[in-house]
Amino acid sequence: MRFAEPPSREITPEGVYRSRREFLRRALAFTSTAAAFGTGLTVLSGRGRGEPPAPPAPAPSPDWVPRSRESFGLTEPSTPFEAVSTYNNYYELGLDKGAPSRLGHLIRTRPWTLRISGEVARELVVDLDELIRGFGLEERVYRMRCVEAWSMVIPWLGFPLKKLVERAQPTSHARFVELRSLEDASQLPNQESNVLPWPYVEGLRLDEATNPLAFLAVGLYGGPLPGQNGAPLRLVVPWKYGFKGAKSIVELRFTRQRPATTWNQVAPREYGFFANVNPNVDHPRWSQENERRIGELERRPTLLFNGYAEWVAQLYSGMDLHANH
Amino acid sequence: MTQVRDPGVEDIARRVPGLRPRPQDWLVPATVTGSLVPFAVIFARGVTGRLGANPIATALNQLGLLALLFLVTGLACTPLKLVFGWTWPIRIRRTLGLFAFAAASLHFVVYALLDQLLMVRAIAVDIAKRPFILVGFVALVLLVPLALTSSKQMLMRLGFRRWKLLHRLTYLVVVLGLVHFFLRVKADVWEPAGYALVVLVLFSVRLGFAWAARRNRSALGVH
Numbered sequence: 371m372r373f374a375e376p377p378s379r380e381i382t383p384e385g386v387y388r389s390r391r392e393f394l395r396r397a398l399a400f401t402s403t404a405a406a407f408g409t410g411l412t413v414l415s416g417r418g419r420g421e422p423p424a425p426p427a428p429a430p431s432p433d434w435v436p437r438s439r440e441s442f443g444l445t446e447p448s449t450p451f452e453a454v455s456t457y458n459n460y461y462e463l464g465l466d467k468g469a470p471s472r473l474g475h476l477i478r479t480r481p482w483t484l485r486i487s488g489e490v491a492r493e494l495v496v497d498l499d500e501l502i503r504g505f506g507l508e509e510r511v512y513r514m515r516c517v518e519a520w521s522m523v524i525p526w527l528g529f530p531l532k533k534l535v536e537r538a539q540p541t542s543h544a545r546f547v548e549l550r551s552l553e554d555a556s557q558l559p560n561q562e563s564n565v566l567p568w569p570y571v572e573g574l575r576l577d578e579a580t581n582p583l584a585f586l587a588v589g590l591y592g593g594p595l596p597g598q599n600g601a602p603l604r605l606v607v608p609w610k611y612g613f614k615g616a617k618s619i620v621e622l623r624f625t626r627q628r629p630a631t632t633w634n635q636v637a638p639r640e641y642g643f644f645a646n647v648n649p650n651v652d653h654p655r656w657s658q659e660n661e662r663r664i665g666e667l668e669r670r671p672t673l674l675f676n677g678y679a680e681w682v683a684q685l686y687s688g689m690d691l692h693a694n695h
Numbered sequence: 696m697t698q699v700r701d702p703g704v705e706d707i708a709r710r711v712p713g714l715r716p717r718p719q720d721w722l723v724p725a726t727v728t729g730s731l732v733p734f735a736v737i738f739a740r741g742v743t744g745r746l747g748a749n750p751i752a753t754a755l756n757q758l759g760l761l762a763l764l765f766l767v768t769g770l771a772c773t774p775l776k777l778v779f780g781w782t783w784p785i786r787i788r789r790t791l792g793l794f795a796f797a798a799a800s801l802h803f804v805v806y807a808l809l810d811q812l813l814m815v816r817a818i819a820v821d822i823a824k825r826p827f828i829l830v831g832f833v834a835l836v837l838l839v840p841l842a843l844t845s846s847k848q849m850l851m852r853l854g855f856r857r858w859k860l861l862h863r864l865t866y867l868v869v870v871l872g873l874v875h876f877f878l879r880v881k882a883d884v885w886e887p888a889g890y891a892l893v894v895l896v897l898f899s900v901r902l903g904f905a906w907a908a909r910r911n912r913s914a915l916g917v918h
């Protein structure tokens with residue numbers, strides 16, 4: 371078989387043929403180089419992740435209707451559920467703010483038992499649902515001030531810590547209560563890393579723990595606590611920096627000595643045992659004079675004891691708040 | 696009879712594989728285009744509300760990290776040439792350096808304008824009192840003369856030796872940038888440690904080659 375040779379006028383001139391090839395080659399080189407740089411830089415500077423999707427807001431349920439609501443004079447609007455459930459510090463789940471909401475579902479929140487130990491009349495292991503049934507649920511709308519100079523307003527559901535302390539019947543030797551968080555890398559995967567010593571431990575003086583503001587939260591925004599917010603049981607002490615609020619608590623231990631609390635052990639200059647919100651005591655690396663309320667562009671002045679001085683200042687009368695920061 | 700066009704020297708050169716000119720004139724524009732992408736992404740996500748619950752902090756962190764990335768890639772150019780013999784990294788080095796300056800400047804602008812709302816007193820106190828902010832600020836200030844002398848004309852005016860000496864400040868800038876990052880994090884030192892390791896490897900390659908070159912020179916009796 372033989373092909374008819376095309377007339378020479380139909381043959382693409384070599385120069386045109388070559389320049390088209392050349393153009394395509396360079397266009398491809400340009401595009402792939404730009405794409406490689408763009409993707410690499412965007413992924414590395416964005417740490418490779420977009421924003422985590424917010425979990426669905428809790429549906430109203432008769433089980434989660436509080437029998438009382440209290441906000442201690444607070445009239446500022448609550449921070450949207452979406453921000454409360456996607457912007458979290460929970461190092462056991464990951465170091466960036468979005469990681470906890472991506473992995474919070476790993477915490478197996480039921481059944482959940484709480485161990486009460488140390489200086490008590492009798493050591494106890496109690497079921498969380500039994501505690502909730504016994505105490506009933508209250509709603510507390512509190513400011514939450516993080517040591518990183520941001521803040522939120524969160525409607526918590528739970529019960530006063532004082533009720534649990536009374537139930538525990540500490541002995542006359544008990545001066546502190548230590549709150550220990552869950553230690554289980556299958557539920558808290560970042561416990562594989564040694565970024566902090568595990569389990570996370572926090573603590574309060576007994577008179578702080580029985581202050582009416584000290585609260586154990588089991589829910590927020592009318593539903594159960596999302597994992598990333600410390601499900602199923604976390605401490606809320608609104609006059610202190612957020613890191614005092616131990617999450618996923620499994621044990622309350624009453625002690626004679628001041629507990630060795632996690633951040634205070636890791637960096638005592640930066641994180642005091644008391645960690646009371648105080649605009650006059652700077653964190654060594656940033657000012658605590660003001661804060662950004664999540665969702666706002668302006669900065670707000672930070673209030674002494676986070677605005678709760680009326681209820682808690684007497685706990686520290688005569689104490690040097692700089693030395694005991 | 697078809698007309699034969701005089702091929703010319705360029706055309707001949709183009710046909711001989713070893714002589715084909717490789718201008719790679721797309722390289723710098725491609726680097727510029729790619730480098731603009733992360734800025735565009737941060738801006739677009741900021742405008743559409745997809746920088747998370749604390750968008751100012753997120754933009755601030757991402758721009759800071761971007762500045763470090765540009766510094767590290769810029770510092771990787773010479774080691775890549777030394778190890779693999781590639782010359783193309785050297786041709787995009789200036790672009791990378793200028794983008795490092797741009798990212799660091801925007802990082803500071805976001806801090807001063809959006810984070811601190813131009814509260815001059817608060818910014819001055821921050822810089823004076825907090826080592827982590829001071830270190831970052833010094834790094835930015837040191838980038839200014841480097842950006843100003845980045846052009847070919849400035850290189851000619853300074854003379855290559857002096858220009859090279861001045862631009863060694865980049866080493867100090869990247870170290871300050873890493874210190875700024877280390878001081879910023881709370882307990883999660885792994886991310887800055889990763890970048891520090893990369894920088895350490897890049898510095899070792901340079902030192903290794905410099906040491907080998909000196910040994911060769913002295914072996915040849917050249918001083």
